[in-house]
Amino acid sequence: MSTVVLDKVTKVYPGGYLAVDRLSLRAEDGEFLVLLGPSGCGKSTLLRMIAGLEEVTDGDLWLDGQLANHLAPRDRDVAMVFQNGALYPHRTVRGNMAFPLEIAKADPALVRERVTELSKALHIDETLDRRPGTLSGGQRQRVAMGRAIVRQPKIFLMDEPLSNLDAGMRTELRMEISSLVRSLGVTTVYVTHDQVEALTLADRIAIMNRGVLQDVGTPGQIYNDPATAFVAAFLSSQQLNLLPATVRTPQNQYVLLDFGPHQLVMPWSDPRAYAVSQHTGGQIIVGIRPDGLAPVQESYEGPSFFGRVRALEYHGHEWLAYVECGVPAVAVPEPPDPRRNTGGRGGEGGGLRGKVRRMFASAPAEHAQQEQVGHNLRDGHHRRADLIVRLGVRPAWRTGDAAKIGVDVTRLMLFKPDGSRIDPPRR
Ligand SMILES: Nc1ncnc2c1ncn2[C@@H]1O[C@H](COP(=O)(O)OP(=O)(O)O)[C@@H](O)[C@H]1O
């Protein structure tokens, strides 16, 4: 059994910076758990606490059923790979990979066998007699991984091991990490800010923001059934459409989502209708991914929006349309950052803020500052958002066209103004 259990683990850096806030999480024996979140959200801090490289300020860390808060790193049976897996430059690949076993005074025949075997699995068996300086970035990361795992640790920790590689190498190594780690059955905690990496690699994903755990689940669960608007937005490869709606229940016949110029009907037969109806008269936030929308004919009578195509964008495997629909823009709701004024570094330039800024790249600066949906809704400002629609490989529209957009109502995600879900996610 090699489990990792975090029980309300907190990290406050000297100077008072709250990097991880009462985070509880469990990696099962043999599980591949991915920690995902924007840069600066505390992923590395958490991983380093598991490795024993950072002290746990508060809460409990259990490794393999043993309280490990004060266990020395070498007594944890944990191996870690970093973004730049530093190698010994004067040792060969074989020498680098054998090093942890030599230190442990393992039998030389066994060392040789183990290194050879692992180098084959990692596709670096041809490079065993070379020095790190002669290897490509991808090969060096393979060696670093081999050296970490050669001792067969109980727990394998990886901190963005692919982020310095180019796209092709990243994809290749991603698949190999997955099959290697699974064939070894080592409990693995893998840190990344890349949602594709998380979705493709993980048994389960734990997603963090501002030091706080937002959601945990299988890739399918957190992609299709995210706990918060932040999670939904972070996992969307294309920008998530977020629209404010007023909930109405005219004559109790059905639930109406009123977007101003547009309305969508949610029949009582929809499993979410009752939970939404609890917000009658109030405003909610509706999220829909661009692939939950599609061009339809003018005569279409199903649920739809309408607007004018402002721009088309070519993405190779698909086109996206930006359609002016006269709906106000809503930012991804987030709780206020408790760390913002603590004098710590970071926080400001983080990934989510970057993402929010990109979402509102065309908005006036004063509006780009407004990240709270409550705020947006309260002051009722009039900035308009484009609805982003996925068009597939052949665009049905041209710029300037009048557009009718069919909506897959089953794919609407329904959030309270604070970003939490109206209908509880199924876990
Ligand atoms: N030694 C440190 N002292 C003070 N603050 C730190 C220290 N290390 C990291 N931080 C801050 O803690 C936050 C989380 O950092 P980190 O765990 O590295 O985030 P991530 O790995 O998710 O990008 C960041 O704002 C970072 O600037």
Ligand SMILES: [Mg+2]
């Ligand atoms: Mg990091």
